[in-house]
Amino acid sequence: MSDGLSPSALLAAVRETIDTNNITVATPDAAHGQHPNSAVATDADLDQFLVSANVRRLFNRGNDRSIGHQALVRACVESHLSDDAIVKVISRFKPSVAKYGDRLASETRRSIVKARADYAAGRDDEDDVQGDERKPMRERLLTLDQLANLPPPRPLIADILDLDNTGVTYGRRGHYKSFIALDMALCVASGIPWHGHATTQGVVVYVVAEGVSGVHQRVAAWRHVHPNADPGDRLLILAESVGLLNPANGAELANTCAEVGANLVFVDTLARCLVGGDENSSKDVGMAVDTLDLVRRRTGAHVNAVHHSGKDPKAGARGSSALEAAADTVLEVTADETVVTVNTTKQKNRPEGESLRFQAVAILDSVVLQPIGHASYSDDLTRKDIDALLALDAIAGDDGAPFGAWAEAADEVGVSRTSVRRLRTKGLKTGLIAVGPNGTKAAPRYLLTDDGRAKSAPGGF
Secondary structure (H helix, E strand, O other): OOOOOHHHHHHHHHHHHHHOOOOOOOOOHHHHOOOOOOOOOHHHHHHHHHHHHHHHHHHOOOHHHHHHHHHOOOOHHHHHOOOHHHHHHHHHHHHHHHHHHHHHHHHHHHHHHHHHHHHHHOOOOOHHHHHHOOOHHHHHOOHHHHOOOOOOOOOOOOOEEEEEOEEEEEOOOOHHHHHHHHHHHHHHHHHOOOOOEEEOOOOOOOOEEOOOHHHHHHHHHHHOOOOOOOOHHHEEEOOOOOOOOHHHHHHHHHHHHHOOOEEEEEEOHHHOOOOOOOOOOOOHHHHHHHHHHHHHHHHHOOEEEEEOOOOOOHHHHOOOOOHHHOOOOEEEEEEEEEEEEEEEEEEEEOOOOOOOOEEEEEOOOOEEEEEEEEEEOOOOEEEEHHHHHHHHHHHHOOOOEEEEHHHHHHHHHHOOOOHHHHHHHHHHHHOEEOOOOOOOOOOEEEEEEEHHHHHOOOOOO
């Protein structure tokens, strides 16, 4: 929209053209907030309105069709048009037809409901379309003392997810990533620990943009193995896709989550909510990230996008790296048949946690993930473990090596990054590796201990 009218200016222009032509085409219906003195419009009236008002010219300056659609509906509502008349107006408006196609009538009626509610509440469309109200930038500047006095992150799921943060949970199709997300959602809503990690009970909004038909069975199976847990009305399901690239839709999601007091928001999946966008476009993904961050700012919740991994599992989540770069927490979910592993690949505010492993168990008509303990901390080392330890020892020196360099060295001898991550957790736990003296808490450096060097030496295995 860089060359177009701003959302508020667009709405003002549409209002002006409608007012100029003095079109009043509603049927008497005070119950729907319509003007009692308006007349019924014919199709010819509506056609003449679009020609004389020349509303189309407003969308020849780079304006987004979704924003134009919302602005036109809002202006028609303010002009007291009936629902049917508004649908007729929009159906004659080619940019909206091109945008929504066969869904035009249903999309328009949804927009009418929102526009009538906003109009009745006297809300300014600028907030709804562009984002939340914020203090002037000068007032948002922090001194070092103010920075030091900012509150620390508040845990939602201890050592896993924090409130007022954003996250990504990703994995290949069929690798149980949505089961992990729903398991977290139910534990938070019920106020019970998530597999040994304490939770802060709160309201969860779960956007099910695909596969909604199976959610009920998953919840029933989960409750069967958690008979004393009670999520009550704290788990709220939105069984539809939310267009994250549409500012009006994003603002509606943020407002709704704020109204219900959400502490945790899952968007499952990101791909289904990136309607009209390109996962590989940093611009489109950046806009989606901005929308998720808007939800976070208005709610103080943890907002998590469930996403797919790419063809190369080592490359992380599918599409633009802007998604993971902006996230505070990134969880990778992998499955080897029915054994599911959750690795924390990014924690902005704390060290990455150890791997968690689950068994996918058939319960009722669905599956429940049951913990099978932490990754093995046995002294037994596999051949790949030995190769990874030797790769570390070759590059660590006296200062140690950062994890990224270690993973690259191990990759050259055929050991995956995920295997190195598991070995790091195992090695720190059993004393095979240690944190070197010259790293930092945020960027540690690793080296072999004497015990690790002995066990990885020829004959040590």
